[in-house]
Amino acid sequence: MKHTSQKSLSRRAMLTGSGAAAVGALATPAVAQNAGQTLRMVTSWPPSLGGLASGAQRVADSITQATEGRLTVELYSAGTLVPPLGVHDAVSAGEAEMYHSAEYYWQGKHRGFNFFTTVPFGLTSSEHAGWIRYGGGQELWDELNADYNVKAFAAGSTGVQMGGWFDKEITSMADFEGLTMRMPGLGGQVLAEVGANPVVLPGGGIVDALFDKSIDATEWVGPYNDLQFGFQKLLAKYMYPGFHEPCTMASVGVNLDLWNSLSAQDKALIEMATGAEMSLMTSDYSGNNGLSLTQLVNEFGVKPTRLPDDVWDALAETSQQVVAGVAEDDEIARRIYESFEDYRQMCMLAGPVTQSEYLAHRNAGDIFTFI
Numbered sequence: 001m002k003h004t005s006q007k008s009l010s011r012r013a014m015l016t017g018s019g020a021a022a023v024g025a026l027a028t029p030a031v032a033q034n035a036g037q038t039l040r041m042v043t044s045w046p047p048s049l050g051g052l053a054s055g056a057q058r059v060a061d062s063i064t065q066a067t068e069g070r071l072t073v074e075l076y077s078a079g080t081l082v083p084p085l086g087v088h089d090a091v092s093a094g095e096a097e098m099y100h101s102a103e104y105y106w107q108g109k110h111r112g113f114n115f116f117t118t119v120p121f122g123l124t125s126s127e128h129a130g131w132i133r134y135g136g137g138q139e140l141w142d143e144l145n146a147d148y149n150v151k152a153f154a155a156g157s158t159g160v161q162m163g164g165w166f167d168k169e170i171t172s173m174a175d176f177e178g179l180t181m182r183m184p185g186l187g188g189q190v191l192a193e194v195g196a197n198p199v200v201l202p203g204g205g206i207v208d209a210l211f212d213k214s215i216d217a218t219e220w221v222g223p224y225n226d227l228q229f230g231f232q233k234l235l236a237k238y239m240y241p242g243f244h245e246p247c248t249m250a251s252v253g254v255n256l257d258l259w260n261s262l263s264a265q266d267k268a269l270i271e272m273a274t275g276a277e278m279s280l281m282t283s284d285y286s287g288n289n290g291l292s293l294t295q296l297v298n299e300f301g302v303k304p305t306r307l308p309d310d311v312w313d314a315l316a317e318t319s320q321q322v323v324a325g326v327a328e329d330d331e332i333a334r335r336i337y338e339s340f341e342d343y344r345q346m347c348m349l350a351g352p353v354t355q356s357e358y359l360a361h362r363n364a365g366d367i368f369t370f371i
Contacts, residue, residue, distance in 0.1 A: 039097040046204040056100035062273035084202035104185035120319035125157035153274040156281025163239035164219035182218040187244025223292035
């Protein structure tokens with residue numbers, strides 16, 4: 001039985017940021033009373049979006065059910081209470097109790113937040129989960145977020161993303177010159193370094209931006225969500241792989257004052273719900289990306305095109321410089337970068353003799369011959 005409600009907003013309203021005024025009008029959360037609390041979870045996702053929005057709903061339902069209604073989590077889609085990229089601000093200020101989003105959307109506050117979503121040429125989903133749980137990542141995340149009155153948790157991953165949708169195939173680095181492309185996070189900063197114009201848009205604003213020609217190209221997630229948005233009807237070339245987001249971890253944030261007021265039992269149940277969603281969302285994307293890619297190829301004639309090796313190598317070089325540059329921002333940025341990079345180097349030692357070698361041999365043939 002569902003205990004949550006989900007509100008919706010038009011794509012145009014999300015694109016223009018409608019609902020911003022509503023943030024200030026929201027009441028601050030009540031101090032936890034151990035029973036009967038309603039927690040508003042604001043999200044960055046349009047309603048009915050597979051993977052991300054459904055993952056947020058699963059977390060909301062799980063917390064409600066596990067606490068037997070002591071905490072009833074009500075879900076609000078992007079823009080209904082808070083602008084899609086304003087959820088961290090709202091939870092920080094106590095204008096909503098929880099959010100479901102991706103931390104790199106608030107890199108304007110601190111670039112260290114990128115490492116708790118994804119960074120170019122960074123960790124894969126399983127590696128990232130390892131760093132968060134066993135490599136010191138959660139402790140650094142808590143320290144960074146304490147300045148914003150938020151306690152955040154990992155809550156699923158989309159896996160390695162596609163490179164994006166374009167009007168024409170990317171054949172050389174020159175093709176990025178002057179290209180206006182939707183890409184958030186440090187990936188967007190890499191694009192800027194190679195001559196493109198990165199634009200940060202919430203998911204609900206991408207289609208409108210393509211229609212009104214304010215962007216030329218976009219990345220979003222992968223076949224599962226790309227098919228839902230209908231990008232194959234708007235742009236001709238689908239490039240892979242994505243250099244910019246090798247894991248893309250979703251997050252659940254809780255107002256820190258509220259979190260500190262909760263019982264140990266309810267804290268544990270929230271951690272269990274978000275921990276379970278790490279597996280559920282990752283599995284959701286793993287299966288549905290394959291099904292959706294098959295549909296894109298068979299029904300719409302999409303032929304994914306691989307980024308040339310020289311383009312990949314040039315993006316890797318620029319990415320290394322951009323990601324390492326975060327360490328120069330301040331002391332905690334340096335510690336986050338060094339911890340993340342140490343873990344990445346450790347994973348790179350094992351990867352070539354296990355997973356990479358296996359996948360290379362398993363996929364030795366033309367990957368599209370079986371579709």
